[in-house]
Amino acid sequence: MYKAIFFDLDGTLLPMDYDAFIKAYFGELCKVLATFGISPDKAVNAVWGGTKSMIMNDGAKSNKDRFWESFVECVGGNSDEYISAVDPFYSASFHNVRAVTTENPLAREAVEAARKNGRRVILATNPIFPSVAQESRLSWIGLCRADFDLVTDYATDSFCKPNPKYYLSICERMGVRPEECLMVGNDESDDMMGASAAGLDCYLVTDCLIPSDKFKWTGERGTFEQLVQKLRYL
Numbered sequence: 001m002y003k004a005i006f007f008d009l010d011g012t013l014l015p016m017d018y019d020a021f022i023k024a025y026f027g028e029l030c031k032v033l034a035t036f037g038i039s040p041d042k043a044v045n046a047v048w049g050g051t052k053s054m055i056m057n058d059g060a061k062s063n064k065d066r067f068w069e070s071f072v073e074c075v076g077g078n079s080d081e082y083i084s085a086v087d088p089f090y091s092a093s094f095h096n097v098r099a100v101t102t103e104n105p106l107a108r109e110a111v112e113a114a115r116k117n118g119r120r121v122i123l124a125t126n127p128i129f130p131s132v133a134q135e136s137r138l139s140w141i142g143l144c145r146a147d148f149d150l151v152t153d154y155a156t157d158s159f160c161k162p163n164p165k166y167y168l169s170i171c172e173r174m175g176v177r178p179e180e181c182l183m184v185g186n187d188e189s190d191d192m193m194g195a196s197a198a199g200l201d202c203y204l205v206t207d208c209l210i211p212s213d214k215f216k217w218t219g220e221r222g223t224f225e226q227l228v229q230k231l232r233y234l
Contacts, residue, residue, distance in 0.1 A: 002181060036081075042074070054154065060158070127153050134152075152166075162190045167200055205221075
């Protein structure tokens with residue numbers, strides 16, 4: 001039925017409490033930015049400002065360019081110097097954030113089941129992080145980039161969730177039509193609203209559900225374990 005399965009990462013393949021993750025993440029990242037004389041409050045504001053710029057991206061530039069333009073506008077300095085410090089962070093002390101996430105022994109089984117019958121498997125995690133950050137979080141559940149046909153990140157993409165163009169751009173790269181794809185995620189807005197608007201079928205994973213006041217998903221849903229059962233018979 002499907003030619004491609006899209007997986008969200010945070011809260012879907014990788015179980016977590018989102019608020020705890022953000023708190024731990026900023027705690028580690030601010031230590032790196034402090035070496036540039038940036039206070040924690042200013043660092044947090046700059047990162048959120050850059051994130052907003054990525055979410056509002058119109059496709060004219062990469063998310064990476066949008067983020068660092070906004071960040072530098074907020075705190076000054078040179079983006080190349082920040083990147084040279086931040087990229088290594090994601091393969092080092094960023095791993096301390098793993099303590100606030102949960103193991104998922106079914107993650108690999110889900111990905112392997114999704115790949116059956118020649119299907120493409122995409123890690124459709126919001127492309128607001130660099131590639132090394134995506135790889136690090138995958139490693140926390142025993143997966144790696146090679147397990148996917150495509151992994152989106154802030155350098156490869158120019159749109160973000162919940163923009164339907166994010167999902168359509170993946171379909172174009174993978175050579176599939178939206179109606180041939182299934183999006184699996186835990187966020188009613190970013191995953192269900194964005195993907196369904198693009199024409200993808202969707203499955204809402206409820207283990208770490210992020211509800212939305214703007215969009216209520218009335219389609220298929222279930223636990224991650226129930227998802228795996230579904231994928232086994234697709």
